[in-house]
Amino acid sequence: MKKIKQAAARLFSMRTALLILSLLIIACIAGSVIPQEEIEAYYRGYYPDTVGAFILLMGLDDVFHCWWFVVLTLFLCVNLLGCNLLRFPLLVRRVQTGFSPERRLAAWDGTPEAVVDGQPERLFARMGFRRVQSGARDGQAYRYAVRRRAGVWGAWLTHLGMLIIIAGFALGQMYTAKYTVYGVPGQTKPVGDTGYALTIDDFRVDLREDETVEQYTARLTLTDTATGERRSGEASVNHPLSLFGMKLYQNSTGWAAQVQIWKGEALLEHAILCAGEHMAVPDLEDLVLAFNAFYPDYVTGADGMPATATSQLNDPAYLYTLYYQGKVLGMNVLRSDERITVEDYSFVFSDPQTYTLIQLKHDPFTWLAGIGGLVMVLALFLAFYLRTEELWAVQQEDSRWAFAGYSQKGGVLFRDALREKAAQLTDREGEKNE
Template identity: 45%
Template structure:
């Protein structure tokens, strides 16, 4: 009875695990699961509450969404786990293949390893073999002897092509790693402000000032471009950076990308007390301010209509985005209770006891989407490496040509790693031009 040691069994199991982790079926399974889960998550609003999911999908499905972290897919346990296993698969695949790849490259450049059985093209004759090497654009052949004492000319080229698939795998690994890390650590913020306003950028310690906001239009009045002129400051470091953000042309400031995402309307609001100016501020539609010396009294700019139209039985609306007939829809609250709401036209005011409120200077505000991905460079690097691997794989096909002197002349052999009719045709033309007779053979070349 033959018994195997625990050490042997443990080594055998580790090899099986390594083989499984680096296998193609495992990689395809991971890709399908990851793509399917991400596609499912893209149909579900991210970052909503249980109440919102329950209202939209029902309580049971809302529970599944939160339980599986589909509400925050790129930070979920399954996304991190699948990404980690996929990276591990590609890493294992590359590491396991590396020794055999190095061995194949070394063997391909060794004349002693080149036998007639490895050729997929050959020719015989008494011509000049050096001419064949030159015509095929091979390096100057090495002159040496075979094991039987015959003269041997040998040249190998494009050996870098062996690295094509391996480098592609490395590039894809970096792409997936960069994307996964980028999504897991990405910072996303939203800032909206009128020209002249300064807003904090969430908890980053930075402030964003909109210096100007421009709308470019075509001759027929169609909007062509929105551009926000920005100044971002770090008050603690006393540093400032400026730039412009347009549609499809974000500004890069302090390591963040500022995207021109949307626009809206806002205006200046003035509050007077007994006829004297008490406070002045700027409000975007949907914002409010408490009165300075009476915090329970709140002024809310609900909406702005640049081209106001009011039809019987219908809600207020705007006929266009041109400032043809501007109107302000306001609400006034006191201690949370609605005191009144109405539409004010330019020059009109609303009075509450000793306070008077008026709106003027309507203008567009910009809504900025602010993002930072610290691993964009890794994705870019992965893409470049993948492209380099593809070029090596498809354009740098390893080939070798060797000639052995025989009693009646020379016997020339050629092999191309991928074989194929193109190489045999090229070899045949070069051999014929040098005075050799091509033999009809195709043994498949070197794998």
């Protein structure tokens, strides 16, 4: 039992918390310096053999999701929880009985920070203390006041806020469902396995006079395929749309085009292809057409590479690659309605238009992280700006009052303020007497 208590005390200790925070710092540095979530070949190729192998062995290619990072975070939670559980009864006791003149005067070594004549209440008032208790101890009269008792909860509530944030984030990681749908106006696509279908009714790119983008706006309809219920709205950057408990974000955009695949005079396929996508020929799957890039106002760059002069559709051109059985057959730039032919097959690009990528998300625990953040900010304010302070005065034999005080954080400044205000009070008294 004793060993369990010792282990628990060690686990909940400040030393352990600081060790965990230090390890988290190291993990975060690694996670920000080493490119994350790349393919294995990247780490083996980019880094020396041993370094690449070490990165993969330790999970440094995906630090923030690897087992030891999760374990570290879990330890931090256990530490914070344990610390708060241990401190809770102590803090309750402190608030209920800890602020007493008896206790404070018994612990005081009698060294005053300031000595004043006359009514001590005036210095209490100048220091911002309102409710002053009076009494006598060992035959000496005393005055005592305490303010901002709630400040003692600051650190405790900060830990609680942090725990709530981590809980909200962890639950969000477990239960958040994210989907992406992209397409051009008029297209309807299923949203994963949710039973909903997303229709892109309209997509607009608002440009300023200097051709910079002011806003991307998509008009969307989400349909419950089981009931046929439809809900619509607009999503733009910074203004997500909420439909059926899901948030829809206007995430990104690009170019798409109509692609026709012909076999002789017969039209085999007519589809919309987004830049970056590829499609196989329906009756010859080894033959694949990839739409690599789109140039709305085609020019040849200084380096001889394709480029675009403006974002206007002045001279649209499509960069494509044809593959057969995984090998490149050809790669070139094509204008609208131009035809490329391979044996019996021919391909035509036309009608370029912007497509939109919509992200759909359902995170049932975002609100929890939000509450954690709010608790944390309020708690930090409590901890730093509502510092618990005590002030007491004992009447000396010469009937003057000896003052001393305690400030939870910042004793020196509290002491200086006490001395300064006592001096001001004495000066004012002196002036009055003169």
